Amino acid sequence: MRFALCRLQLLSKYVAKEFSRNFALTLAAFVSIYLLIDFFEKIDRLVRAQIGIITIVEYFAAKIPVAAAQVLPASVILAIIITFGLLSRHNETIAMQCAGINLIRLLNPILGIAGALAIVLLVLNLFVNPSLNQHINVIWETKVDKKPVRELIELKYLWYKGDRVILNITDFRKDTRTMGDVRIYVFDAQFHLIQFVAARKAQWTGKNWLFFDGQVQTFGARGALIGETFKTRTIVLTERPEDFASLERKVTEMTGADLHRHIVRLERDGYDSRPYWVELHSRIAMALTPLIVTLIGGSIIFWQEKSNIPLSIALGIALIFVYWLLFSFLLSLGQVGALPIVVAAWLANILFGLAGVAALYKTMS
Numbered sequence: 001m002r003f004a005l006c007r008l009q010l011l012s013k014y015v016a017k018e019f020s021r022n023f024a025l026t027l028a029a030f031v032s033i034y035l036l037i038d039f040f041e042k043i044d045r046l047v048r049a050q051i052g053i054i055t056i057v058e059y060f061a062a063k064i065p066v067a068a069a070q071v072l073p074a075s076v077i078l079a080i081i082i083t084f085g086l087l088s089r090h091n092e093t094i095a096m097q098c099a100g101i102n103l104i105r106l107l108n109p110i111l112g113i114a115g116a117l118a119i120v121l122l123v124l125n126l127f128v129n130p131s132l133n134q135h136i137n138v139i140w141e142t143k144v145d146k147k148p149v150r151e152l153i154e155l156k157y158l159w160y161k162g163d164r165v166i167l168n169i170t171d172f173r174k175d176t177r178t179m180g181d182v183r184i185y186v187f188d189a190q191f192h193l194i195q196f197v198a199a200r201k202a203q204w205t206g207k208n209w210l211f212f213d214g215q216v217q218t219f220g221a222r223g224a225l226i227g228e229t230f231k232t233r234t235i236v237l238t239e240r241p242e243d244f245a246s247l248e249r250k251v252t253e254m255t256g257a258d259l260h261r262h263i264v265r266l267e268r269d270g271y272d273s274r275p276y277w278v279e280l281h282s283r284i285a286m287a288l289t290p291l292i293v294t295l296i297g298g299s300i301i302f303w304q305e306k307s308n309i310p311l312s313i314a315l316g317i318a319l320i321f322v323y324w325l326l327f328s329f330l331l332s333l334g335q336v337g338a339l340p341i342v343v344a345a346w347l348a349n350i351l352f353g354l355a356g357v358a359a360l361y362k363t364m365s
Helices: 002-048 053-089 092-098 103-144 241-248 256-268 274-286 289-301 309-335 341-364
Strands: 155-161 165-173 178-187 193-204 209-219 225-235
Touching: 002 053, 002 103, 053 103, 053 289, 053 309, 103 256, 103 274, 103 289, 155 241, 256 274, 274 309, 274 341, 289 309, 289 341, 309 341
Parallel strands: none
Antiparallel strands: 155 165, 165 178, 178 193, 193 209, 209 225
16 A cells, blocks of 8 residues: 555656646747747837837736736646547556556646645736836837826826816826826715815825915805815825826736726725726636646546647647627626626536536546
8 A cells, every 4th residue: 555655656746747848839939929929020120210139128028927817727728638639649548557557647746846836826817917017118118109107297288087076187196196187076975075175286295195385165054165275284184195096007007906996996986896896816716726727637648648749739728719709798888787796707617617517527537
């Protein structure tokens, strides 16, 4: 019994080593193809913009984790097919079966690796890649399109609905965190106007807004109006400079924490937060794809005793393509409200996960 367990552990380590090597090769190949295609698509613009080689390297280096996250599921399923296909071609799987080893147990170490990859993919989707996407976009905007850096771009004639307030800001400067010529309309819970504030300027102090040269009009009961002027006054608002500065921020540039804060603010202010909930759920659901494709890849490779590696690879790629099509289609239904958010983001994973388990069980029965 102890000998059999030791033998299984040795075989598991062997399979894990072979899979890791094949996964590294397929991932490197896919990422290289991704970057080469992107390079040839953009090199003309980069050269015409007279960008230095260091900036070009920085631009494409920032795209490596983004590309890796997109091609990782395909790399996993190909690595599984290649690993077990080569074992079968060399009759190693037959020898294992003759030794009384159930081949499906050899998927356990790969499932463990896939679980670790799922955690890595989750971190990439929620935290790393959004920041890199922002860095990539800033390089393109400032170096290629020759736009000023975002921190120096002023937002003009801005209307902003906040927590029971509506702000009309003539200009907002992100670098100095100041609002110019600002008007604030304050409402009660029934959306009745109860106060109006106008000021020449407002400066963020780190905790609150300090308003300069303004006036306050308070609407009391039965139409009573109380007005006063001020040189400086601190006014407490739930809105921070980051709320205004993030208005031009793309969804792909928001981390998971940014998305959640944005969702909370939208729901607080009465806006539709569905698209952002779908985006957040989809990033989490997408992180589980390494585990799902491991089940699918295992069922494909155990489908026949003598694996046809090219046919298995073609079938694996086709299934990945179908998965992405279904995943994207369900997300679009979730965006427009045709499906509940959780169903839209997770149904593809559930269907393919169950299909993978069922197919794997059938092939081994």
